[in-house]
Amino acid sequence: MANQSQESVPERQSSFSSSSASVVVVVVPFPAQSHLNQLLQLSHIISSRKIPVHYVGSTLHISQVKSRANQALNGTKTLIQFHDFPIPHFPSPLPYDTKFVSHLMPSFEASVKYLREPFANLLTLLSKTATRVVIIHDPLMTSVVQDSSTLPNTESYRFHCASSFYYFASLRDTLGIQIRHDGDNDPKNIPSCEKSLTPEFGAFIGYQVQFMKKMKTSGHLYNACRLIESDFLDFILEKARESDEDVKLWAIGPLETVTSFKNRWGNRVDSQGQHKCLEWLDKQERNSVLYISFGTTTFMKDEQIRELAIGLEKSGVKFLWVLRDADKGNVFDEGEVRRPQLPQGFEERVKEKGIVVRDWAPQLEILGHSSTGGFMSHCGWNSCVESISLGVPIAAWPMHSDQPMNAVFITNVLKVGVLVREWAKKDELVSSSVIEKVVKRLMKSEEGDEMRKMAEELGNELRKATDEGGVSRMELDSFIAHITR
Incomplete structure (x- = not known):
């Protein structure tokens, strides 16, 4: 069985049991640091709404994201339960690749390969006691969560850790459209998404896309804000609805400022144990x-x-x-x-x-x-x-x-x-x-x-967008209301 642990917080939620919750959320991040971090931030946001969250990863990557979490996240009461599953250790080759983390690919691929079964077991257990199990996963972990579609009381949502402009540019490549913003951007100056990837990582993404095409999603979450990305988000949603008219999209960013650091109070951000x-x-x-x-x-x-x-x-x-x-x-x-x-x-x-x-x-x-x-x-x-x-x-x-x-x-x-x-x-x-x-x-x-x-x-x-009444806060509230409906 997996090593299950709860986050160390001032008031430990030791009595928490997912069996008592009508809705539980299961979060499955891709094991790169920025992806781990964004989905940990989202987990804190959701748990602050009194919704139990299960954060799934390898033992190594759970330890990594916990050790690097900022103090504001570490010091927050939470309903997050971590499920850290062991995966084989793959030593990093030296010298490192200078273009992309080829030295990290074995670890990424191991997480994808070995997390599917324990994730499915956890999901089966939770689905027996919860009215609804909401899976929020990185698109690059779609193969891990593929079995969620076999259970009647589950819903899956993709959390996109890249910018909406990146996905917009990807559609440009795929559909052959031109990108212009306010008439002053030359499309020729926008790089090809495909050419920015190594063949190894491109193949990894292609493998996940196979499962994305097969697996129905209930919606998309973006660490984005409509104040600056509205045009791109609307275009992405328009294209998504060409294949599924019911699909939904929420732009809930910037995540970090939702959880902390909304304002810059003088010089000192945090005086406790500072670097x-x-x-x-x-x-x-x-x-x-x-x-x-x-x-x-x-x-x-x-x-x-x-x-x-x-x-x-x-x-x-x-x-x-x-x-x-x-x-x-x-x-x-x-x-x-x-x-x-x-x-x-x-x-x-x-x-x-x-x-x-x-x-x-x-x-x-x-x-x-x-x-x-x-x-x-x-x-x-x-x-x-x-x-x-x-x-x-x-x-x-x-x-x-x-x-x-x-x-x-x-x-x-x-x-x-x-x-x-x-x-x-x-x-x-x-x-x-x-x-x-x-x-x-x-x-x-x-x-x-x-x-x-x-x-x-x-x-x-x-x-301001993340404050009460702000555009991102309203989208977050809309998502919470949707999954707890």
């Missing part, structure tokens, strides 16, 4: 620091790290750089670890201007800090949502998957960011001189100041 980098940020001027992080699935070669370091040093801009390697199949494996190399003497030379963090850092707290004025990012959708929700403009440096489309959305549509590198030049080394110019443009120019102003205004509107 050392937050103490450093406390001493810096407002909007003076560029935060640099490329997520959990990006590997950067030493020569590119060197150019980035030189460019930062030459720019004279204050920075907080999270410089850690990409996740391995087992993030807790203490075996061989690659330590990215900086130019000799770099940290000593820039100690008055910058700080380099080599371990996991609290991204949300950093972005929410008043000293942070820009974010150099890989443009994973989770990072984009967090950044724009907290009013921080982005230096967009996409690496793979949905990131090139997200970068276009940030820079061309929302206009709250600048491109570090055009996607057409993705295989070229970005020189220190280019990096210096981009950093200065974002952090030391009137154009950058205007982007910061626009980002702050946009962030305020997005946070």
